[in-house]
Amino acid sequence: MWHITKREIYDNLNSLRFALTIVLLLALMVTNAVRHLREHPKRVQRYQSAVTESLNHLTDRADDSLYKLAQYGPGNFYKKPSPLHFCANGGEPILPDTVEVDEPIVFGTIGTDDSYEEKVVLHGIWTLSYPDANLQNKDVGPDVSQVDWAFIIGYILSLIALLFTFDAFSGEREHGTLRLMLANAIPRHTVLIGKFLGALVSVSIPFMLAVLVNLLLISTANTVHLTAEAWGRLGIIFLLALLYTSLFLALGLLVSTRVQRSAVSLMILLLTWVTFVVFMPSTLAAIASSFSPARSFDEFWQQRNPAQEDLWDKYGNRLWSEESDAETLRAKSGFYTEHVERSERWREERLKYRASQVHRAHAITSISPATLLQHLIEAFAGTGFERHLQFVENTQRYARQFREFIVDTDRGDPESLHIIGVREGMSQKPVSSAGVPRFEDTLSLSKDFNARAIEILMLALFVVVLLSGAYLAFVRAEI
Amino acid sequence: MLLTLIRRELLDNLMTFRFAAAVFITLLLVVANTVVLLKDYEQRLTAYNTATEESHQRLRKEKAYSYYYEKLAIHRPPNPLSIFNLGLDKQVGNEIAVYHAFVPTIWDAKKHGADNPFLNLFNSIDIALVFQGVLSLLALIFAYDAIAGERERGTLRLVLTHPIQRGYILFAKYISAMLCLLVPLLISLLLSIILLTTSTAISLNTAEFLRIGGIVLTSLLYLSLFYLIGLCISAMTRRTSTALMLCMFVWGFLVLVYPNLILTAVDTAPQPSEQISVYNQIKQMWEELDRENKQFLRNDAVLGPLSRNGEGWGFHVKGGEYTFAESEDTPAILLYFYQTGFYAGKIETESEPQVPLLQNYYRFYNRETVNTVQRTWLVRKPALEAIYIQPANLGRMLLKFSPVGLYDAATEAWAGTDLEGIQDFFNAVQHYRRAVLDYFNDEKIFESRQWFAADQGTADWDALPQFSFQRSGIDINTKRALPDLFLLLTINLILFTIIFLVFIKSEV
Numbered sequence: 001m002w003h004i005t006k007r008e009i010y011d012n013l014n015s016l017r018f019a020l021t022i023v024l025l026l027a028l029m030v031t032n033a034v035r036h037l038r039e040h041p042k043r044v045q046r047y048q049s050a051v052t053e054s055l056n057h058l059t060d061r062a063d064d065s066l067y068k069l070a071q072y073g074p075g076n077f078y079k080k081p082s083p084l085h086f087c088a089n090g091g092e093p094i095l096p097d098t099v100e101v102d103e104p105i106v107f108g109t110i111g112t113d114d115s116y117e118e119k120v121v122l123h124g125i126w127t128l129s130y131p132d133a134n135l136q137n138k139d140v141g142p143d144v145s146q147v148d149w150a151f152i153i154g155y156i157l158s159l160i161a162l163l164f165t166f167d168a169f170s171g172e173r174e175h176g177t178l179r180l181m182l183a184n185a186i187p188r189h190t191v192l193i194g195k196f197l198g199a200l201v202s203v204s205i206p207f208m209l210a211v212l213v214n215l216l217l218i219s220t221a222n223t224v225h226l227t228a229e230a231w232g233r234l235g236i237i238f239l240l241a242l243l244y245t246s247l248f249l250a251l252g253l254l255v256s257t258r259v260q261r262s263a264v265s266l267m268i269l270l271l272t273w274v275t276f277v278v279f280m281p282s283t284l285a286a287i288a289s290s291f292s293p294a295r296s297f298d299e300f301w302q303q304r305n306p307a308q309e310d311l312w313d314k315y316g317n318r319l320w321s322e323e324s325d326a327e328t329l330r331a332k333s334g335f336y337t338e339h340v341e342r343s344e345r346w347r348e349e350r351l352k353y354r355a356s357q358v359h360r361a362h363a364i365t366s367i368s369p370a371t372l373l374q375h376l377i378e379a380f381a382g383t384g385f386e387r388h389l390q391f392v393e394n395t396q397r398y399a400r401q402f403r404e405f406i407v408d409t410d411r412g413d414p415e416s417l418h419i420i421g422v423r424e425g426m427s428q429k430p431v432s433s434a435g436v437p438r439f440e441d442t443l444s445l446s447k448d449f450n451a452r453a454i455e456i457l458m459l460a461l462f463v464v465v466l467l468s469g470a471y472l473a474f475v476r477a478e479i
Numbered sequence: 480m481l482l483t484l485i486r487r488e489l490l491d492n493l494m495t496f497r498f499a500a501a502v503f504i505t506l507l508l509v510v511a512n513t514v515v516l517l518k519d520y521e522q523r524l525t526a527y528n529t530a531t532e533e534s535h536q537r538l539r540k541e542k543a544y545s546y547y548y549e550k551l552a553i554h555r556p557p558n559p560l561s562i563f564n565l566g567l568d569k570q571v572g573n574e575i576a577v578y579h580a581f582v583p584t585i586w587d588a589k590k591h592g593a594d595n596p597f598l599n600l601f602n603s604i605d606i607a608l609v610f611q612g613v614l615s616l617l618a619l620i621f622a623y624d625a626i627a628g629e630r631e632r633g634t635l636r637l638v639l640t641h642p643i644q645r646g647y648i649l650f651a652k653y654i655s656a657m658l659c660l661l662v663p664l665l666i667s668l669l670l671s672i673i674l675l676t677t678s679t680a681i682s683l684n685t686a687e688f689l690r691i692g693g694i695v696l697t698s699l700l701y702l703s704l705f706y707l708i709g710l711c712i713s714a715m716t717r718r719t720s721t722a723l724m725l726c727m728f729v730w731g732f733l734v735l736v737y738p739n740l741i742l743t744a745v746d747t748a749p750q751p752s753e754q755i756s757v758y759n760q761i762k763q764m765w766e767e768l769d770r771e772n773k774q775f776l777r778n779d780a781v782l783g784p785l786s787r788n789g790e791g792w793g794f795h796v797k798g799g800e801y802t803f804a805e806s807e808d809t810p811a812i813l814l815y816f817y818q819t820g821f822y823a824g825k826i827e828t829e830s831e832p833q834v835p836l837l838q839n840y841y842r843f844y845n846r847e848t849v850n851t852v853q854r855t856w857l858v859r860k861p862a863l864e865a866i867y868i869q870p871a872n873l874g875r876m877l878l879k880f881s882p883v884g885l886y887d888a889a890t891e892a893w894a895g896t897d898l899e900g901i902q903d904f905f906n907a908v909q910h911y912r913r914a915v916l917d918y919f920n921d922e923k924i925f926e927s928r929q930w931f932a933a934d935q936g937t938a939d940w941d942a943l944p945q946f947s948f949q950r951s952g953i954d955i956n957t958k959r960a961l962p963d964l965f966l967l968l969t970i971n972l973i974l975f976t977i978i979f980l981v982f983i984k985s986e987v
Contacts, residue, residue, distance in 0.1 A: 016721060020728045024736065031744050038746070091600040133596035138586045138812055139749055140567060140898055141871035142878055142887075145602075147743040155735055163727055167720070266723060267497050267620055271504045271613075278612050279508055285601030286515045290522065354595045361601060385600060 001190045001197075004181075008198025012164065018202065021160050025210035028152050033217035035147070036086035041223040043081040050078045050098075055438075062433040066413070067426040069436070070406045073101045073126030077395045080441040082382035083230050086218065087149040087237055088374065090383030096131040099395040105339075108320065122319060124336045125421045127343050128399055130351050130392060150377040153241045154370045157207060158248045158277060162269045164199045165252025167262035169474070174262060192253065192474050196467070199249050204242065211238065229445055233380045236449070240380070243459055244373045248273075250466035257474040280368040288361035311338055326417060329425040336421040351392065358385055372459055379452045382443050386451070391441055398439045405437055480643060484651035492621065492659045501617045502663045508609045509667035513674045516562045516605065521680045523557040523569075530554050530574060530591035538940050542933030544924055545820045545841075548805045549576045551915070553583075553908050553946050554591060558896055559681045562671075563694050564607040564887070566896025575908055579849055579916055580816040581807065582856045583908045584863060585901060587814060606671060607890045610698050611883055614664065615705040615734055619726040621656045622709025626982065627722045645983050653703075653710070653975075660702050668695060686953045693893040693953075693960060700967040701886040705730075707974035714981045737881040747874035749867045751811040757862040758810045761855045765815055768851045775843055782836050794837060796830045798823040798932075813859050813866075818848070825934040834928060842926035849916060871898065882970065885963045892960035895950050899959055907948045914944040 012018050054075025061069045079097040107122035145151055172178035181191065215234070218224055226234075252269055259265040312319075318331040362385075365371040378384030410416050410427050419425025492498055534552040541550055553575050561568040572588025581587065590596075629635035638648060672691065675681050683691075709726050716722040776783045785794040793802055805818040820841075826834060878884030891897040919925050922942075929938050 015724075017724050017728070020724070024728070024732065028736065028740060031740055035743050094596070094599055133599060138867060139871070140571065140585060140867055140901075141747050141749075141874040142738075142742070142884075143570065144738050144742045144878075147739045151739060156731065159727075159731055159735075163724065171720070263624065263719070263723065264496055266727075267500055270616060270620070270727075271500060274612055274616060275504065275508065279512070279604065279609065282602040282604035282608075283512055283515055285598070286519060286604065289595070289598040289601070290515075290518050354597050357595050358597045358600065361598060365601070385597065 001186075001194045004186070004191060004194030005198040005201070008195055009202050012198070012202035013205075017160075017163055018206065021163075021203075022206040022209065024156065024160075025152070025206050026213060028147055028156065029210035029214035030217065032086050032147050032149070032152070033214045036218060037221050037223065040081070040083070040085060043085070044223075047078055047081050047097075050076070054078070058436060059433040062431040062436055064430060065426075065428045066406065066409055066431050067423050067428055069431060070410075070420060070426060071104050071123070071125050071423075074398075074402055074436075074439065076100050077391075077398070077439055077441075079388070079391045082387070083224055083226055084233060084237075084381040085148075085383060086214075087234070087381035088378040088383050089146045089148045089150070090378045090381070090387065091385065092383060094133045095385065095388050096134055098131060099392055100129045100131060102127045102129045121322065122332070122335075125340055127340045128347070128395065130347055149237065149241075149381075150374050152210075153244060153377070154373050155277060157203070157241065157245055158370070159273060160206075161199070161203055161245045161248035162252050162266075162273055164203055165195075165249050166256055166266040166269050168195050168199065168253055169256040169477075170259050170262040170265045171256075173260065188475050189471055192471055196246075196249060196253060196470075199252075200242070200246060203245055203249070207241065207245075232445060233382070236380050237377055240373065240376050240456070240459070243456075243463060244369065247369055247459065247463045247466060250463055250470055254466055254470040254473060257470055257477050276368050277370040281365050281371045281374075284365045284367065285361050288364040289357070291360065311335060311342070324424040326419070326425075329417065329419045329422045333419045333421045333425060348396075355385075355389060366455070366458070369459065369462060372455055376452055376455055376459070379448050382448075387443075390443070394441050395439065398437070401437050409435075481647050481651055484643070484647060485655050488651055488655035489658060492655060497617075497620055498659055498662075501620075501660070502666065505609075505613055505617070505663035505667045506670065508613060509606060509671050510674070512604055512606060512609055513562065513671040517674060517678055517681075520557055520559065520562055521678065524680050526591060527554055527556050527573070534574075541940070542824070542937040543822050544919075544927070544930045544938045546803065546822060547938075548578045548580075548818070551577045551943075553577060553911065555588070555904050556948075558894065558900075558950070559675075559683070560687060560690060560894035561896050562606060562675065563691065564890040564894045564896055565603055565605040566891040566894060567898060567901050568896040569603065571901050575905070577908065577912045577915060578805075579845065579912075579919070580805070580818050580852060581814060582852060582859070583905060583912060584812075585905050586812040586863065586867065588905070607694070607887060610664070610701070611886060612734060614660070614698065614702050615883075616730055617663070618656075618660055618702050618705035619709040619730050621660060622706045623713055623722045623726045624719045625652050625656065625710055626713040627716050627719045628713075630717065631719055646979060649710075649979060649982055653706070656706055657699075657703060660706065661699070664695070664698055664702065689953045690893045690895070690956055693956065694890050697886060697889045697893065697960065697964060697967070700964065700971060701882060704882050704967060704971050704974070707971060707978065711974055711978050711981070714978050714985065733881045734883050738878050738883055741877045741880070742874055745873070745877060747870040747877075749870055751813075751866050754813065754862045754866050755810065757858050758813045758815065760858055761813060762815050764851055764855050765817055768847055769817070771847060772844060775840070779836065779840070781833065782840055785833070793821055794833060796821070796823050796833060796837070797827040798825050798830060798934075813862055815855075816852070821931060823932045823934075826932050834932075837931065838926045838928065841930055845919075845925035845930075868898070879963070879966070882967065885967050889960045889963035889967070892963065893956055895956060897959065900951065900956075903951050904948055908946070911944070911946045918942075918944055 054077070057072075057075035058069075061072050077099045081097075085092070104126055105124040106120050107124055109120050167174075169178060172181070182188070219226055251272070252265075255268050255272075256262070256265050259268065315331050315335045318328055319335055321328045362371075362375060366375070375384070375386075379386055407418075407420060409431060410418055410420065413427035413429060416427040417425040531554045534550065534554070538547065538550045541547060555571075555573040555575070557573075558568050571585055572590050574591040575583045575588040577583060624631075626635070629638070639645070668691075672683075675683065708729060709722075712725045712729065713719075713722045716725065776786050782794055801823075802821045803819070805816075807814050807816055809815075875884070875888060879888060888897070892900070894900075895903075924930060928935055
């Protein structure tokens with residue numbers, strides 16, 4: 001078997017396609033690295049200045065008083081740019097990179113006699129809000145996909161895999177060497193596996209070379225820092241790329257065993273490839289998105305509004321009272337917190353509804369291995385829609401933590417009435433801003449891996465099915 | 480003689496597996512995508528109709544004129560030919576407000592409709608894309624062994640022993656292959672047109688059929704271009720396998736790699752921050768207006784003290800009174816304006832003497848606003864072009880180094896979904912804004928009582944000029960598509976000449 005593999009590799013190394021592959025992959029990977037080195041520092045700087053600004057808000061509020069901090073909350077949250085952005089762009093321009101902390105709502109004001117100045121009597125507390133996808137895209141330029149690893153692997157590497165295997169058997173059959181080889185005492189499966197490994201190694205060599213150049217460029221630049229975890233993620237992405245390449249190699253071998261002429265084999269392979277890799281994802285996505293009716297903002301509003309009206313009835317006139325006895329304050333506090341809870345729940349439902357639509361479209365488009373790979377690479381590169389949902393979840397967890405912190409700190413002040421969200425009921429003392437918990441946008445590799453295990457298995461399943469198909473076809477084939 | 484050759488080639492091509500596969504795959508992809516795209520178009524059309532109706536209703540609810548910001552909105556209908564090439568039709572906003580305080584542009588447009596915006600994470604598709612990918616591949620597959628194959632089999636030698644000019648052989652090969660390739664192209668296009676005509680949402684008129692004809696012509700040239708590339712490779716190589724390999728790499732490079740690679744390498748994203756000085760300039764003009772406004776109020780003996788700190792709202796008019804402030808402040812698109820006013824359902828008799836003064840004030844304020852907008856537009860327009868149009872055009876120009884870019888640009892121009900086609904619409908909206916302002920001036924609405932009060936006659940929205948937009952005529956589409964069409968033709972001719980020279984000189 002090793003003999004066959006070696007023979008295949010030598011054969012391929014001298015071929016035109018090998019040289020062209022190296023040139024093509026190198027050009028793509030170098031462009032990718034250069035682009036990343038140009039764009040990534042800008043992204044990081046944007047993120048850092050935004051985070052600093054939001055921290056400043058937090059410090060200002062904490063320095064003022066605990067009440068101010070409880071009312072205005074922490075500053076906006078920002079999604080940490082992934083250092084592996086060059087692996088998958090993941091719809092970055094469309095996805096929002098922030099979860100906003102809304103200013104407290106002024107529910108009611110009372111006009112005073114002497115001037116037109118109005119006195120705020122009902123002033124709520126902060127809420128989380130999830131911005132929509134950024135569709136107010138002002139760019140009128142041509143719409144092309146960025147060259148990232150997902151593109152290079154998904155489109156280019158799969159095409160190259162087909163070009164390396166389409167004549168594996170049909171070519172030998174045409175030349176008559178297949179007969180010669182099988183005349184020796186080699187079992188057929190050994191031939192098949194030898195061919196497969198030979199092709200895999202010959203595709204991997206140019207790919208590995210291009211990846212190494214790419215990573216060399218990226219890791220030597222002092223603007224991008226790759227941590228140990230990032231390298232681990234890169235390793236997984238590389239293995240996924242090999243798995244995906246194997247899939248197309250197996251497909252190529254399968255068709256090549258069944259077809260007599262290599263030209264016909266290539267024709268079938270290319271048309272299959274075009275259908276599955278290029279057209280299927282977009283066509284299926286279009287079908288999937290027309291499945292579920294879009295729910296308009298008005299519909300959501302109509303669902304939400306009665307619930308908010310209830311709230312006014314529930315707390316009634318007590319809200320307008322200017323007394324500061326504990327009962328009034330408690331009513332106000334209850335009103336504010338419940339209002340916040342309801343609007344946050346409503347917003348979350350809206351996001352979840354949309355996410356479920358996206359997930360459905362993801363599931364349907366996963367019939368195409370190219371989309372499957374795209375999602376996997378996005379997941380491990382820490383970009384894309386799933387990452388966005390994870391970020392949202394992180395902010396929600398932090399929001400809970402932050403609210404608990406407020407209650408705990410307030411409990412520590414003996415002068416306070418411990419009624420959260422109302423000026424008169426809360427501690428007016430400044431808080432040390434160092435003590436306030438900080439938001440951290442974390443990602444966990446093991447969690448990502450667990451969430452994606454099924455998709456990886458599916459990809460592996462595709463490979464196994466195609467390889468065994470090729471084996472069966474080859475064993476039965478007449479030479 | 481030529482006919483015999485053509486017949487031979489044609490029969491050779493028609494009876495092959497690749498022809499059957501070509502017809503099958505093109506039909507499958509085009510029909511499947513037409514169905515999907517048609518449904519998408521119908522959805523967009525419904526969204527457009529609902530949105531138009533909603534803004535119509537919203538505007539009619541307003542009793543006073545001054546409140547019309549974002550209520551007088553124009554919606555951009557979806558282009559039926561976007562099925563063939565989507566272009567910018569979906570990308571650009573489709574709801575634009577008409578207001579006297581800014582000049583509407585593409586960038587001020589918003590998106591109506593209730594779609595899930597996250598679904599835009601998935602790629603979109605159109606028929607031009609199918610043709611781009613599949614037709615070019617098919618053309619290369621038909622071409623790679625045209626000469627190299629005959630050379631390998633030895634039949635080329637045989638043919639050339641006859642007294643035939645070599646040019647004839649080339650020509651016959653070209654004609655017959657093109658005839659074969661035309662079959663899948665035309666059948667699939669016909670089927671998709673039949674599907675279009677069955678839909679009630681689309682009614683195609685003569686001009687649109689002519690535009691589709693233009694798209695077919697462009698596709699033909701594109702197809703021929705790739706066939707010639709394949710023929711060229713075939714004429715230069717000795718072995719079919721080498722020719723095939725080269726063809727595939729050329730296809731991969733031109734169709735897949737180049738367009739993405741070049742726009743990754745050259746950054747054509749708009750850079751609004753470079754024009755921040757223009758934005759500040761515009762802001763200054765508005766501040767100047769504010770100063771003039773306060774100056775006017777200070778000089779007015781009655782209104783001055785009544786206005787709050789020199790702001791022109793309120794004036795202590797007794798009656799159901801609401802104040803409003805409309806403002807936009809978006810540095811990225813250099814949009815800045817600030818409008819304040821108030822609205823009284825019914826003005827009470829004790830405030831009645833103030834009314835003529837108010838009318839006088841609004842005449843001054845509105846006229847100055849319109850003048851300020853005119854001045855800001857003089858600086859805003861070129862700056863917007865520098866930020867957005869120039870990089871976009873650079874990107875398109877770079878894409879045109881690949882035939883794919885040329886084909887895309889030409890079909891976009893035919894379909895009217897290119898940047899110029901979209902701009903036609905926004906130019907129409909700008910004209911409409913002028914017409915509305917003229918109407919306001921002529922009918923003295925800016926200084927009328929109905930501008931701010933609804934007690935003595937309310938705003939008559941039905942008398943407003945109507946907006947109408949006609950897509951540019953077929954002549955303009957042709958003019959826009961022609962440069963790219965000519966480029967395609969020129970490349971075709973150059974390639975044919977090269978092949979001819981190579982083939983004449985080559986040894987058999």
